[in-house]
Amino acid sequence: MSLMRPREGLHAARARGGNTRQLVHELLRTRIIGLRLAPGAALSENDLAAELGVSRTPVRESLILLADEGLVDVYPQMGTFVSRIRFADIASAQFIREALETAALRDAVERATERDVADLRALLDAQRDAERHADTEAFFQLDEEFHARLMAASGHGDAWPVVSQAKAQLDRARRLSLPLTQQLHLLIGQHRDVVDLLERRDLASADEALRRHLRLVLSDVEKIRARHPELFSEDDAPIRPRREPRDSRDRRETAENGGTLDG
Amino acid sequence: MSLMRPREGLHAARARGGNTRQLVHELLRTRIIGLRLAPGAALSENDLAAELGVSRTPVRESLILLADEGLVDVYPQMGTFVSRIRFADIASAQFIREALETAALRDAVERATERDVADLRALLDAQRDAERHADTEAFFQLDEEFHARLMAASGHGDAWPVVSQAKAQLDRARRLSLPLTQQLHLLIGQHRDVVDLLERRDLASADEALRRHLRLVLSDVEKIRARHPELFSEDDAPIRPRREPRDSRDRRETAENGGTLDG
């Protein structure tokens, strides 16, 4: 079972991160966004607690936070499920992201320093590396850093968490498309365009380039919806997910294995 | 003590709202935003649970959510405190709010129906009523509804919760200024200007009017900062709040009284 030892595990965990709740929260968040937990999957507080070697309390508190972020749906006395991607949520996330990132760009054009531009270019290089190695996981990480760094250059880095939360909804769907399409090169080119225009302090063109970039991402998602309808949920039909059959549980539990907190 | 009876209380609560956690969460949230709980005040899980007649669990879960919203600061093993207003948070909230509301306005100018405009004008009338009766609490409520309705008219009503959360930080400070200044009339006039220009589909002017309105609100906050410095906290000094002296607790507990969940 690989439970966390009463003392050592917690201590090791504390050393790396914060308290158990934060660790579980981040773990589940990355698993959901990375689609290692698919939309619709059941998340039992008890099962998770057992898997991670902690009690129900921090798991439950993490799920409450994830529900607040719209990444899980909690149906009292029924179960907790990774939320299916609602098209309304996608649209709303796109609106939020576009509004905040373009508003930030407006200030970034005036405030960005040479250092900021250099940092962004360094990230572009790293993205090209990821492209060469076809490492989409690394690219996702670097994409996140790029947009975060861009906002920081505007002086509004504090607003990034809001964008990140909206972005999370989009990324779940995007993660399905990127491996298929060969668009990494295109995306990196758009990143470079934004940096170039930012350096030239050309607001109008930079704004247009960023909007084009963000909209491309959105159109990706719409393509995915046709290919994987089971991961989406119609807007006005909140869908009560069905519980698994009784005896399929044992098989599942032995099948997936690993992932305690004291790695 | 007016504790909640084991069965009845919960049942009555369920009837009104949702589960206990949501009730406690909203209760504390409105108390904090309404400054009935002042920045810096200590919030003990035990005390709150006793006051509200529930167990520590829903109280604790509510505090976690409030911490996520930036309304309380949790210092493990030390205490939980209503967060002081950080100037950096104010600036960040203003940026988020302005970006989202103006972006929404852009679409509202195209999409708003006659019905939308009529609803907004009805809210304007109600605001004038509140002004006549000098009812600032009602005005705050109507101001919230006005801006929410404006976003809904743009088709991006789903993004309102994000604005509302940012707005909460601003409102805490604003609530101190409104009673003093006689600006209700000015604010209502700005609301009317926005509606008028929205109705004429004049985006440029409407955008300018809305920005002017939102910035006036911000400048209010800066005035307040000079008058009530104890409610604010310097940016880079996260300030570890001090625990109360030993024997001042009894006095406090008898002093403030009332506010169970089964009112």
Added chain:
DNA sequence: CGGTGTCGGCTACCATACAAGTACTCCAGC
């Protein structure tokens, strides 16, 4: 008189026990 170690009480964190409710399962009756 100033610094220091200890002790007591408080805190949030985590673990566990109990309660209320839902959906699946399976068997009885038709």
Added chain:
DNA sequence: GCTGGAGTACTTGTATGGTAGCCGACACCG
């Protein structure tokens, strides 16, 4: 074979117990 209903195994929600850690008060010592 089909339908209905009781039983049961799960679910989340709430309550409570126990633990580590921090702070403040205070006696003790230099």
